[in-house]
Amino acid sequence: MTSSGSRLTRRSFVGAVAGLGAAAATGTALHGTASASTAAAAPAKVDRAVGLGLLGGAVHTLGRSAEGWVLVAADGTARATTGLGGAEVNDMTTAPGGLVAVGATSDGARSVPSVWESVDGLAWRRTSELTGLDGHLTVVGSYGSAALAVGASLTLERAPRQRIVVRRDAAGWALVPTTGLAYTDQWTASAVAGGADGWTVSTVDASGSSVATSPDGLDWTPSAQLVDVAVRSLATTGAGIRWVGNAMGGSGAVTGVVGADRRPVPVPQEAQALGTVGDRSYWLVDGRIVSATV
Amino acid sequence: MITFSNIDGTPVYYWRTNRGNTTTRNWNATQAFYDRLVLWIRDLRSLSSAYGSVSYVVSAGFYVNKAGQHGAGTAMDIDHIRWSNGTTTSPLDRAHASGTQQIRRRYLALDAVARRRFRFVLDGWYNAEHADHIHADFGGLPTTCETGSESDTKFVQAMCNNFMNSGLAVDGDWGPLTQSAFNTAKSRLAVTGDPHSSSSVWAGMMSKVAQKGFANQAF
Numbered sequence: 001m002t003s004s005g006s007r008l009t010r011r012s013f014v015g016a017v018a019g020l021g022a023a024a025a026t027g028t029a030l031h032g033t034a035s036a037s038t039a040a041a042a043p044a045k046v047d048r049a050v051g052l053g054l055l056g057g058a059v060h061t062l063g064r065s066a067e068g069w070v071l072v073a074a075d076g077t078a079r080a081t082t083g084l085g086g087a088e089v090n091d092m093t094t095a096p097g098g099l100v101a102v103g104a105t106s107d108g109a110r111s112v113p114s115v116w117e118s119v120d121g122l123a124w125r126r127t128s129e130l131t132g133l134d135g136h137l138t139v140v141g142s143y144g145s146a147a148l149a150v151g152a153s154l155t156l157e158r159a160p161r162q163r164i165v166v167r168r169d170a171a172g173w174a175l176v177p178t179t180g181l182a183y184t185d186q187w188t189a190s191a192v193a194g195g196a197d198g199w200t201v202s203t204v205d206a207s208g209s210s211v212a213t214s215p216d217g218l219d220w221t222p223s224a225q226l227v228d229v230a231v232r233s234l235a236t237t238g239a240g241i242r243w244v245g246n247a248m249g250g251s252g253a254v255t256g257v258v259g260a261d262r263r264p265v266p267v268p269q270e271a272q273a274l275g276t277v278g279d280r281s282y283w284l285v286d287g288r289i290v291s292a293t294v
Numbered sequence: 295m296i297t298f299s300n301i302d303g304t305p306v307y308y309w310r311t312n313r314g315n316t317t318t319r320n321w322n323a324t325q326a327f328y329d330r331l332v333l334w335i336r337d338l339r340s341l342s343s344a345y346g347s348v349s350y351v352v353s354a355g356f357y358v359n360k361a362g363q364h365g366a367g368t369a370m371d372i373d374h375i376r377w378s379n380g381t382t383t384s385p386l387d388r389a390h391a392s393g394t395q396q397i398r399r400r401y402l403a404l405d406a407v408a409r410r411r412f413r414f415v416l417d418g419w420y421n422a423e424h425a426d427h428i429h430a431d432f433g434g435l436p437t438t439c440e441t442g443s444e445s446d447t448k449f450v451q452a453m454c455n456n457f458m459n460s461g462l463a464v465d466g467d468w469g470p471l472t473q474s475a476f477n478t479a480k481s482r483l484a485v486t487g488d489p490h491s492s493s494s495v496w497a498g499m500m501s502k503v504a505q506k507g508f509a510n511q512a513f
């Protein structure tokens with residue numbers, strides 16, 4: 001595991017989901033051919049997990065396994081999904097009628113920003129694609145009947161080129177023009193949240209996160225800069241805008257309120273923030289999901 | 295993913311919150327990316343040996359919790375390098391835009407070393423976001439010089455300007471003037487073969503550029 005002379009201390013992401021035995025570790029637990037409706041809940045190895053959504057009041061995330069995207073419950077059990085194929089899925093959240101996920105589908109050398117929706121988290125259907133754009137959507141949030149996804153068009157080298165905002169209203173998903181976000185064009189959107197007062201988005205540059213707010217998702221105002229953190233969750237609380245994320249100098253789990261101090265979250269050092277539901281933050285640790293109070 | 299605090303024995307620090315900080319950090323990356331970092335730093339040591347050893351690297355991040363190569367644990371942001379004889383090169387201080395040619399050449403040398411091992415290297419000429427660091431990732435491999443790449447083209451234009459006084463616009467557009475200057479550079483550096491199709495030819499050319507840059511020599 002280690003290169004000679006280096007001091008590698010830990011390997012993460014390679015363990016199986018919580019409570020798994022040898023079956024999962026050898027990759028036999030999941031089969032991509034299983035249909036969504038009949039797939040039994042089974043443990044799976046995931047090397048990546050994106051987003052948090054509620055199904056029947058229970059928290060789930062989308063995990064990427066060797067067999068494709070799986071719906072992972074908080075206890076670690078996973079079921080195969082259909083409809084996402086080999087897509088780049090970057091975020092997922094609860095929305096009216098089920099779950100919504102965003103990312104991109106590949107089109108040769110280009111990638112097409114895409115939105116998928118699902119009633120049960122297992123059968124996914126692409127409900128929007130921004131053909132003609134080479135880019136991706138990286139975060140999605142919802143509030144009431146509205147949803148907002150944020151991403152970027154990409155350069156040949158896959159660096160963000162220009163901000164993309166897509167909004168869902170009664171008529172469906174539509175690319176919307178924005179003002180006040182151009183300063184974030186070359187940065188990656190990492191969190192978006194809706195609330196009674198509108199929308200909050202966070203983008204990440206080399207130094208940290210920049211938070212901007214908007215009453216409608218169209219006209220944006222810079223709000224705050226947070227050094228040394230990639231914010232993955234935003235929530236408006238009585239105390240202000242609460243954020244959760246990972247440090248960039250190292251990758252420790254951290255939370256804080258904009259304008260106030262930050263503190264470490266009591267999860268293992270390599271925990272990767274997935275988001276928050278209510279007062280709990282959720283993290284991917286060594287292929288497992290753990291939660292903590294924030 | 296693995297956790298590391300040094301690359302092949304060279305410590306990696308974080309200065310974005312506190313310049314000069316030498317606290318150990320637990321960085322994350324995939325094993326494959328870390329293995330490539332080892333090759334990169336061995337290249338760097340060997341090509342800059344006149345400066346002594348590489349004392350430390352300063353980074354703005356490897357694994358970063360966001361979409362893309364950083365989120366996959368397959369990217370690095372370089373802020374600063376220091377050698378044992380006291381020499382430094384500092385993308386964090388926008389060395390690519392320094393008024394001193396020697397500082398720009400040393401930055402280009404670091405840039406060239408990264409291009410030996412990484413195909414997508416984004417530097418201060420590439421765009422505003424990369425004005426204060428050099429980004430290198432696992433995208434687009436293998437390493438060759440692509441005339442359709444804005445990153446490669448701007449690097450070649452800046453290289454020709456700083457080592458040959460070519461007077462090119464650093465615009466990312468590979469036109470006849472850039473082609474002509476590139477041909478001259480290949481000739482002066484005794485590069486044989488095609489850097490656009492052969493990784494070994496391009497990597498060899500980058501070693502020669504790095505040696506010239508660290509030695510502050512025109513070509």
Ligand SMILES: [Zn+2]
Pocket residue numbers: 364369370371429430
């Ligand atoms: Zn980077």
